[in-house]
Amino acid sequence: MKVKCKIIVKKKRGGSQKKSWVWNWFISDEKESICQVEIVTGQYCGKRYKNGSSTGNLISHLNNKHQITEAMKKDNYVVRKFSI
Numbered sequence: 001m002k003v004k005c006k007i008i009v010k011k012k013r014g015g016s017q018k019k020s021w022v023w024n025w026f027i028s029d030e031k032e033s034i035c036q037v038e039i040v041t042g043q044y045c046g047k048r049y050k051n052g053s054s055t056g057n058l059i060s061h062l063n064n065k066h067q068i069t070e071a072m073k074k075d076n077y078v079v080r081k082f083s084i
């Protein structure tokens with residue numbers, strides 16, 4: 001009897017993806033990334049992008065909608081955990 005042995009090498013996910021500054025402002029779950037910018041107190045933008053969207057989309061959203069750039073310190077904003 002032959003025993004077949006397979007070695008499965010798990011690749012680390014997201015190895016090619018750089019951790020971008022946009023993730024200071026977005027959270028992502030399995031499906032999508034959600035904008036966490038607090039527009040007014042207690043109210044979050046909540047703009048959603050499907051996973052796989054380029055971070056460029058997220059960046060232009062932050063730029064256009066919130067005037068947030070990479071240079072911006074997150075500390076200047078209050079970002080709380082967004083609950084769905």
Ligand SMILES: [Zn+2]
Nearest residue numbers: 035037045047
């Ligand atoms: Zn937003």
